[in-house]
Amino acid sequence: MTAPSTASAASAAGLTGADLVRAGEDYLECVGRADEFAAVDLVVDLLRAGADPERLLLELVAPAQRRIGELWAANEWSVAREHGATAVSERAVAAIATYVRPRPTRGRVTVACTDGEYHALPTRLLAEVLRLRGWRVDFLGANVPGPHLITHLHQSGPDVVALGCALATRLPRAHATITACQSAGVPVMAGGGGFGRDGRYARLLGADAWAPTADAAADRLEREGVPALPAVPGALAHLGDEEYTHLRRRRAELLEGAMAALARTYPPVAAYDPQQLEATAEDLGHLIDFLGAALYVDDAPVFTDFVGWTGSVLGARGVTAEALRVGLGVLHDELRDFPRARRMLVQGIEVARITRADQEN
Incomplete structure (x- = not known):
């Protein structure tokens, strides 16, 4: 925001x-x-x-x-x-x-980043805009563990929590935080790019309100308080297949297997120095994490948009999109029992293929 x-x-x-x-x-x-x-x-x-x-x-x-x-x-x-x-x-x-x-003339708002979210500046901007509008603000900063946030709510009694999430990989933790805040009797206004450009994931995860920007959030609180968002029928029913849960549990194993398979199938890896190998493992780890987030909300663009962004970032650093395509193919082969994940990976491979064609042209 x-x-x-x-x-x-x-x-x-x-x-x-x-x-x-x-x-x-x-x-x-x-x-x-x-x-x-x-x-x-x-x-x-x-x-x-x-x-x-x-x-x-x-x-x-x-x-x-x-x-x-x-x-x-x-x-x-x-x-x-x-x-x-x-x-x-x-x-x-x-x-x-x-x-x-400014002297506080309105109610009290707790502003925090969700657990695991370290991009605190956007949320800090929201906190300062709310202060300027007359709210009493408790800004808790980055990476606020859910239990500690709930303790703070019981101690301070705010009217609303403004929860920031910049990366979609933090959505599962944001969901747990939203549920915990509401159980404590405090509504949640969500914001930040992690909730989607139109706030669709805020609705899916049950937030009470969503705002795209800091000033929009302040405007909404002034005009309407915190009205409830319409419920999403069947929200998160797809988690019954447990693909997200199994992917998270197998992350380390999957990353190790993917790195070994990449070394076998992509010859340039043999010449990588330790720093390049570390960067490659980090990139594969991010891909797994965004794939997990996409599985959690059952929305492939969470993953494919990140694939496209990764391709552009790697290209700016002299790494061809072919390396990305091969890496995605390796993950696809490793996840034999994950039909939703494999479908998303196929879409990601196509994005990487298009990125490679653009690079070659």
């Missing part, structure tokens, strides 16, 4: 869209060189000039963060540079929060 849901009007201070674009370029340059003092000075100077703090969060910091991810995916920025830039953005958000301290 990061980008604004609608185009913002010019603020009373007269900060135009063009002004924000120029400031955004300067801000990206600051975070790109990990210059936290320059980034903080930039946002504080804008605040002193009368810029609206919510606009700075959603139209300056959030777009820069998306661009940081794109630059990493395109292999233009290293992981270290991406991490450094994100750390600077966290400092900039903290500076905005410190500079603007």
